Amino acid sequence: AQRVTQPEKLLSVFKGAPVELKCNYSYSGSPELFWYVQYSRQRLQLLLRHISRESIKGFTADLNKGETSFHLKKPFAQEEDSAMYYCARSTSGTYKYIFGTGTRLKVLA
């Protein structure tokens, strides 16, 4: 079965500090990995996807197939980064889409 694990429910960091939100996934098929973000009183939205290898709002995530991880990183956290972050996976060839339990990031002034 597909699984996505986010071990931290809450992560608090000070403004300007580096941040890493962890995500591990179960290995099966050809996974497609994503990070979604939900800011306060806003809809859940895509932050970034592994296939694009892009940096969005200073965030990056590298797919590590050996460790089955897709950790989200940012070198210098900002207060506006405070939000709920969800890691998700889909599998090529299917439409099934599974999310982790989410990590709430709080960036302190």
Added chain:
Amino acid sequence: GAGVSQSPSNKVTEKGKDVELRCDPISGHTALYWYRQSLGQGLEFLIYFQGNSAPDKSGLPSDRFSAERTGGSVSTLTIQRTQQEDSAVYLCASSHRVPGANVLTFGAGSRLTVL
């Protein structure tokens, strides 16, 4: 439409009543998903539709939950004989699958409170 629309945005009901939640996806999106969001549980997958068919209903919590999609568009999630543990935000999402980049667009959700 311009985005995914869900109705009602808020629903308060009494235990034992039936409720229907509606999702209107982005026009042309072939895949439609239902999730349940509750504190401490994250985003719980319920069901997804590919066109009008539901290949995977494994996430539905019990036989009190059912969903349908008609015309490859609007979907309805029905909860019969609601229980207090059904209280949550029910999220709908749709996607127009692009190979290698299946991105979901979410609605604002329907908040269900069962008294």
